[in-house]
Amino acid sequence: MKVNLLYKIGIIGFGNMGSVIAHKLAAQASEYEVRVFEKDKSKAIKAKGVSFSEDISDLMLKVDTVILAIKPQDFDRLLKELKGRILNKLVISIAAGISTEHVEKLLGNVRVIRAMPNIAARIAESVTCLSKGNFANDDDLEFSKEIFNCLGTVRNINEDMMNAATAISGSGPGYIFYFIENSALDPDNIPEHARHDMMRRLEKAAEVLGFNTEDAAFLAANTVNASISLLKSTKSTPEELRLQVTSKGGTTEAGLEVLRKGGSWGEAAQAAFKRAQDLAKRG
Ligand SMILES: NC(=O)c1ccc[n+]([C@@H]2O[C@H](COP(=O)([O-])OP(=O)(O)OC[C@H]3O[C@@H](n4cnc5c(N)ncnc54)[C@H](OP(=O)(O)O)[C@@H]3O)[C@@H](O)[C@H]2O)c1
CATH class of the missing domain: 3.40.50.720 (NAD(P)-binding Rossmann-like Domain)
Incomplete structure (x- = not known):
């Protein structure tokens, strides 16, 4: 208290x-x-x-x-x-x-x-x-x-879900900026169907990593909405924001490598999750 x-x-x-x-x-x-x-x-x-x-x-x-x-x-x-x-x-x-x-x-x-x-x-x-x-x-x-x-x-959340959270809500903004960048969407005016498409992809990815449906929906909705708000409220392009969240050797970079090769958001999140585990082992 x-x-x-x-x-x-x-x-x-x-x-x-x-x-x-x-x-x-x-x-x-x-x-x-x-x-x-x-x-x-x-x-x-x-x-x-x-x-x-x-x-x-x-x-x-x-x-x-x-x-x-x-x-x-x-x-x-x-x-x-x-x-x-x-x-x-x-x-x-x-x-x-x-x-x-x-x-x-x-x-x-x-x-x-x-x-x-x-x-x-x-x-x-x-x-x-x-x-x-x-x-x-x-x-x-x-x-x-x-x-x-x-x-x-x-x-x-439980600690055993922290690496999964890192791959979803921590690295998720990177997938979202990449998606907007490559879909020729107007960053200032993302249509509702595109917002829902991104939420569905991230929610599914969260479920793949073991989140229950409620946590998956919460993390996906908040991460997508917040990333779109950030894009609108800064003068940065989606590419600039993507670069800002992509540390060398980090979890977002691992997820984005998969998306670039045509992988799904679920596969990207799995790669980010694995990178989080690898970072832990390095210690
Ligand atoms: N960025 C994100 O979106 C995000 C989101 C969630 C969590 N995180 C986590 O947040 C942490 C920081 O990320 P970041 O993006 O803020 O990194 P960053 O921009 O590289 O900031 C870390 C800063 O700490 C300095 N530093 C390194 N060792 C230090 C020491 N012993 N004492 C004092 N300062 C030291 C670094 O200096 P040098 O550059 O000179 O080494 C650098 O200025 C990471 O562990 C990351 O996993 C980041």
Whole structure:
């Protein structure tokens, strides 16, 4: 249960996602004090309501919750650096493929929440899936829900469905931008039949990965609607947005490779799911 306190949130990594989370939380200045550590100092630009720490030690001294917003490939190096500094802090990881168990293995018995938001966080329309680790409690999950509500809607799921969520709601915007790009649709005026076509494809893909019909419909509808809203509200083309969500070696890239070869959305999601599993093994 939330009481009227100022929550001190630390974010490690101020890239695509970390910066959006920082800005959205800082916009709720009466609730959150936001502090960031970013190793690339050129990115640590002035941002209203966001403070920057010079190093991890300083950040960890000043926050109660730490959000890990770096690439899965950089994760283990960071976790080794964080070991022994977590104390009683809540750790929230948004990395594709990294399980709470993996974080616990490297950090010890710490409270970990795993979150999978998507690019629509920029317009506060992300659908974020959340799951909790072995040592996190229901209050931690509730608190994390409040945080990610600043970015859109939140769905609690079992951890064993997190890689599937990554392939559907995390990478789904990539399939949607690719589809719009290649269907000669007007991004500012997507007809209803095309919207429903994309929802059906993503919903079917979600069912292929094991989501029940209700979760599949929820994730598909929210991801499609939010991606279309993002397209309308930014001046970016579908191609530009697709490029922004396609990290090298990431889950969206794996899904898009399949679509380019003429595969279905279900097959694309399976490839993204497999990439999420592979990212986990790399750790
Ligand atoms: N982008 C999306 O749409 C999306 C959606 C859902 C989840 N995610 C997850 O979010 C995470 C971040 O993705 P992103 O797209 O925001 O990545 P990004 O743009 O590459 O941002 C990560 C930032 O963290 C910095 N960094 C790396 N190691 C660090 C360290 N030890 N301490 C401080 N800063 C460090 C990186 O610097 P360098 O570039 O110099 O390495 C980079 O500026 C990933 O794990 C991804 O799976 C992303």
